[in-house]
Amino acid sequence: MPSSIISIGQATGPRRSSCGYCSPPGERSQADTFVQSGGLVGIQLSCDVYQRMIDRGWRRSGTWCYKPWLEKSCCPQYTIRLDATAFAPSKSQRKLITRWNRYVTEGDGSEGRGTSGPNQSAQPSKVAKPTKSGSSPADFLTSLHAVEKNSLGGSSSASTKHIFEVTLEPSSLTQEKYDLYDLYQKNIHKDKENTVSGFKRFLVTSPLASEPIAYSGSRKEHLPQEYGSYHQMYRVDGKLIAMGVLDILPSCVSSVYFVYDPAWEKHSLGKLSALREIALARKMHEAGAKDLKYLYMGFYIQSCQKMRYKGDYQPSFLADPEDYTWHPLDIVCRPLLEKHRYACFSAPERSSNAEVDDDEDLETPSTPIEVDEALLSSLQAATPPFRSPLRSPLTVLPITRTKTWRDPYERGDILHCVKGLGEEVSREIIFAVYV
Ligand SMILES: [Zn+2]
Structure with missing residues (x-):
């Protein structure tokens, strides 16, 4: 480009x-x-x-x-990327989508009892079955967006218990975003010293200059028109429950950070957001941004249990630390990472403990x-x-x-x-x- x-x-x-x-x-x-x-x-x-x-x-x-x-x-810390055009959700990822769709469609039984967040003890549902999450690529996109209102490809016209909206906007500072960040940092990272300026420096300011995306297909109104830094906003019934910080680049959607309201912890919003980011990359690719094929999930760290979930999205690849070629995580990288602190995939003899x-x-x-x-x-x-x-x-x-x-x-x-x-x-x- x-x-x-x-x-x-x-x-x-x-x-x-x-x-x-x-x-x-x-x-x-x-x-x-x-x-x-x-x-x-x-x-x-x-x-x-x-x-x-x-x-x-x-x-x-x-x-x-x-x-x-x-x-x-x-x-x-190894750079990890997922081929979004070849992604197929695992059984547990499909379950996660089904469970979320059911929550949006039917609620969890806590509605009307004056609680604002999702109830911790979900009630058994008596309503008709919600959309089933399929395993084929097309099914995956359909089920993922089945319960969204007016968002990226969301086409839900069915009446649902909750209104779920996902929107993408250029990164900017608002009080609503800061409040969510502060809540997340305090509860999840036990970080009490948050400031608006710190939030702005970390998750709002970006060095990336926006540039138009040349889609070869017809213009897609619901897709981003420019490369650059974005905030993906997740709202339920108008309330901001999560936000993803994303860079949209010539060959990927790059996930920078994700914050969520801890009251929604049981819904695994971090994992759901990764699925939405995969879907975003795939849709942009299908709309004619031909090089845009990947989701970059940041760093994969073998020694950190919390980061391993990144490897659950397949097919994933790690960048070699010496020649920057890409190697399949499961077949090539993991066996080396299990044996060595430092693993070199292109020249395994250079790996070291x-x-x-x-x-x-x-x-x-x-x-x-x-x-x-x-x-x-x-x-x-x-x-x-x-x-x-x-x-x-x-x-x-x-x-x-x-x-x-x-x-x-x-x-x-x-x-x-x-x-x-x-x-x-x-x-x-x-x-x-x-x-
Ligand atoms: Zn360490």
């Missing part, structure tokens, strides 16, 4: 922090350490550039993009990082101010002629970042330098 959009960001190098995925202290077999090999604060990124970054193991949190260093982290060294100094630029001379001389830099949107040509200069480059620490950071981005992407990014 040729893009006229300028991509610009500030490079950072290796950073160490504590791992968010470890087992509790005492049950750990490894030092608790997460290492990123490179980072980029995205000032503006084209969706095409960001697509290629996540294909090399990057991920974003707000405008902060980072690439985990799998060899040096206790719980290596070596202990991570959490004392290793990663920030002192002692070991030279090998980056091709020709590439170095073509890297571009620019100094502020950077006004948004950055469409007009900026004054750029070779990065090797900046003051930043002469500082060995800064240079080390840039080199690590460039190595993580790879040659092609590095050539397309303008590196923001502040001195």
Whole structure:
């Protein structure tokens, strides 16, 4: 996808922090350490550039993009993607849809008793059977959207006990979204120190510049018209019960985060939302966005039980940590991950069980990082101010002629970042330098 959009960001190098995925202290077999090999604060990124970054193991949190260093982290994070065009729901996924459809159609018996959330003890139903979830791809989409009102392909005209709506909107800050996030963080992550600005930084702000999606088929009114960052809103009877943060990119829907009202925990909304995101990717593909075939579910972490559910959506693939080729999770990756802390799928002999060294100094630029001379001389830099949107040509200069480059620490950071981005992407990014 040729893009006229300028991509610009500030490079950072290796950073160490504590791992968010470890087992509790005492049950750990490894030092608790997460290492990123490179980072980029995205000032503006084209969706095409960001697509290629996540294909090399990057991920974003707000405008902060980072690439985990799998060899040096206790719980290596592998990029996982699911082929949405070949997805068929498992028996338990079909059950989940059926159960949700039944709740929307018939309620759970708590209605009219003054409760606002779903009742914890569902009553046996006496109403006619709701839509059955089929296993064929077409059945899957039909059953998934059977009880939605006026949403992405939802065509329900039947009268249901509850009104269920799913809508997609460009990411934006509202009080309603913040309240849901705050509720989720407090109850699920026991995180009491939430702020509106923190929420905005983490889940609203995005470096991605929107661009029109070229559907080859007829224009689909109910599908997104632009690549970019979105919020998918789930409402029951008008009340916001969950929200997915999504990036829509040239070859995928990328799931960034998901928050839900803990009162709805028993409905497994996280798993239902993944099914809706698969459906979104598939519909966009069928509408003529031909390259858009995948759902990226973020990172797969073998050592983290909570993250394993991501592997339940089939067929799924993990990106190799060294050459970034994709390998089938069940056949190739899982057997290696069960044997090794660090698994390399393209060259299994490179897999390792070596202990991570959490004392290793990663920030002192002692070991030279090998980056091709020709590439170095073509890297571009620019100094502020950077006004948004950055469409007009900026004054750029070779990065090797900046003051930043002469500082060995800064240079080390840039080199690590460039190595993580790879040659092609590095050539397309303008590196923001502040001195
Ligand atoms: Zn860990």
